[in-house]
Amino acid sequence: MNHACRVTLFVVIVLFPAVGVSMAAKVEPPEEKQIERWTRLLPESPRGVGPTIEDRRAWRVWAENESGKEIVKRAERLLTEPMPELSDELYLDYSRTGNRDRYQRVLWQRRSRLTTLVMAECIEDRGRFLPAIETSIRGICGDKTWVLPAHDRGLANFKGTVAEIDLSVADFSWNLATARYWLSEKLTPEVRKLIRDELERRTFTPFTKMVTTGKPQWWLTTTNNWNAVCLAGVTGSALAIIESRPRRAFFAAAAEKYIQNFLSGFTPDGYCSEGLGYWNYGFGHYVMLAETLRQASGGEVDLLEGANVRRIALFGRRMEILPGVYPAFADCSPTSRPDPPLMALLGRRYGWGLKNVEAQGRAGWPSSYLHVVVLFSFPNEAAATPAEKTPANQTPPRDWFPDAGVLICRPVPAAQHALGAALKGGHNAEHHNHNDVGSFVVALGRATPLLDPGHEIYTARTFNKHRYESKVLNSFGHPVPRVAGQLQSGGRQAAARVLNTDFTDKADTLVLDLTSAYKVKELNKLERTFVFSREGAGKLTVTDSVEFDSPQSFGTAWITFDNWKQLAPNRLQVGKKPDDVIVEIDARGAEFRVVPEKIEEQLPGGRVPTRLGIELTEPVVRATVSTTVTPAP
Numbered sequence: 129m130n131h132a133c134r135v136t137l138f139v140v141i142v143l144f145p146a147v148g149v150s151m152a153a154k155v156e157p158p159e160e161k162q163i164e165r166w167t168r169l170l171p172e173s174p175r176g177v178g179p180t181i182e183d184r185r186a187w188r189v190w191a192e193n194e195s196g197k198e199i200v201k202r203a204e205r206l207l208t209e210p211m212p213e214l215s216d217e218l219y220l221d222y223s224r225t226g227n228r229d230r231y232q233r234v235l236w237q238r239r240s241r242l243t244t245l246v247m248a249e250c251i252e253d254r255g256r257f258l259p260a261i262e263t264s265i266r267g268i269c270g271d272k273t274w275v276l277p278a279h280d281r282g283l284a285n286f287k288g289t290v291a292e293i294d295l296s297v298a299d300f301s302w303n304l305a306t307a308r309y310w311l312s313e314k315l316t317p318e319v320r321k322l323i324r325d326e327l328e329r330r331t332f333t334p335f336t337k338m339v340t341t342g343k344p345q346w347w348l349t350t351t352n353n354w355n356a357v358c359l360a361g362v363t364g365s366a367l368a369i370i371e372s373r374p375r376r377a378f379f380a381a382a383a384e385k386y387i388q389n390f391l392s393g394f395t396p397d398g399y400c401s402e403g404l405g406y407w408n409y410g411f412g413h414y415v416m417l418a419e420t421l422r423q424a425s426g427g428e429v430d431l432l433e434g435a436n437v438r439r440i441a442l443f444g445r446r447m448e449i450l451p452g453v454y455p456a457f458a459d460c461s462p463t464s465r466p467d468p469p470l471m472a473l474l475g476r477r478y479g480w481g482l483k484n485v486e487a488q489g490r491a492g493w494p495s496s497y498l499h500v501v502v503l504f505s506f507p508n509e510a511a512a513t514p515a516e517k518t519p520a521n522q523t524p525p526r527d528w529f530p531d532a533g534v535l536i537c538r539p540v541p542a543a544q545h546a547l548g549a550a551l552k553g554g555h556n557a558e559h560h561n562h563n564d565v566g567s568f569v570v571a572l573g574r575a576t577p578l579l580d581p582g583h584e585i586y587t588a589r590t591f592n593k594h595r596y597e598s599k600v601l602n603s604f605g606h607p608v609p610r611v612a613g614q615l616q617s618g619g620r621q622a623a624a625r626v627l628n629t630d631f632t633d634k635a636d637t638l639v640l641d642l643t644s645a646y647k648v649k650e651l652n653k654l655e656r657t658f659v660f661s662r663e664g665a666g667k668l669t670v671t672d673s674v675e676f677d678s679p680q681s682f683g684t685a686w687i688t689f690d691n692w693k694q695l696a697p698n699r700l701q702v703g704k705k706p707d708d709v710i711v712e713i714d715a716r717g718a719e720f721r722v723v724p725e726k727i728e729e730q731l732p733g734g735r736v737p738t739r740l741g742i743e744l745t746e747p748v749v750r751a752t753v754s755t756t757v758t759p760a761p
Contacts, residue, residue, distance in 0.1 A: 298361025
């Protein structure tokens, strides 16, 4: 089960509102003519995604492949294990300590248990997993709330005074509705009614009220991943279980209307400021919603059409620096990659010719949710489309996102073991924002010896007013200047202004004005110039030019997870062989010192980044500091 880590991004990556979110917008029900249109398009009876257990031909494919056999084995083990218990004490842990992992670990065990058992029963169709399935369903339907503790900070859902929809409610509702649709009358009438009643209470009624009363939850009008995930889950559930065709049409029309908010969260060039992991998660759910509505409408409604959606779909491809290497901008893991099942579906839909990804076809990536499995691993029009015989065009030397101010620089195709780089302008009010205007990543081989460290382990602090106390999220944890002792400020006004670009076969130049990112009244000018050279094995030069009204301190930095050593006063070696680099410092005659500091924050895997500060020893009125990185000999 080598792909187990891939699709789980769709269900467990992060479960907090993004920072940098605009939430105010008027909410009205979909127009009656749109509801009538959907009423004509939808099938007479509710229909979920994927084949029901009665379709033995479809399930026989799973029974005969290794993924299916492994699922049955896991389900057999689960029959010998009790269902994990969720206690009130565990739910309240977050409100008391800020720790969300202890509760969510048990929650995912319960939910993935149900998914595994349902998959195994559909593969086998022998009835031996049905008692455990119904026990799981009764247990989960008995939970006080499906809202995560991190999203229930006032505990109103836990106390039962409100019934809200969050990422967890939406995705699990779709999962439960899919289980009911697949198993149908294999489940007892009591359990089928229990599922219908709980979805009505927890999902359908709250959604209907928020759309029709003009008092929505914030995510309906927001522009980040929450919008796509919640709309996909609610709509997928409704189409699979609600008997009334006009009522199903209401949900489909509302989704078609309000999913446009999600698309507006991307810059016009298709850049996802939430980071690559959230593109997998948020846009992945957008794609699932698109496929669900496309199937439900008989192909009449296609949310993947349109130039803007195509640009967003290309984000995963365009962010690749070197083969398999991507930058960890925003709340993103340094190991994040575009999910293969998502890329395979998009590749076939758009005819990209991604032969290595498309060859995997619908091999069966496991997930904690049934709808994720079926939409990416079962036959549908996109998945059944033969892989393009013509391979994708050669990767271009660069990808420039002019609206986002992000540049991906690549070496010439014939270069051996050459540098690549990702350079970021942007601003400090982006989705899942870090204060990182002017940041960059250097890639070599399969490594990023100099990088953006990505996200921290989420706690209560991560998404409250104390967010930027974190040295990983504020500018201290990024390779950007520190000006007069000050870190970058937050907000939309703290933005990089692109002063110049010059892109050629030999080199790419990007000049940014970073002045507005620092609230320093004495600061007159701060410009950062990136020059990426493709000659030889490649070279990146980063030059900071600063001017003050009066003498002030100034310095810049590099960030690494790797070992490093100082070879000379102006020369460092950073990284692991054979992907290590040489960094040379030129302060134009000014004295400087290298100041290393471990950034002691909680990062996934216990990783500890090092900030290699380059600090001028005396205050200056003006200064120019250049650092140049090349592959180590």
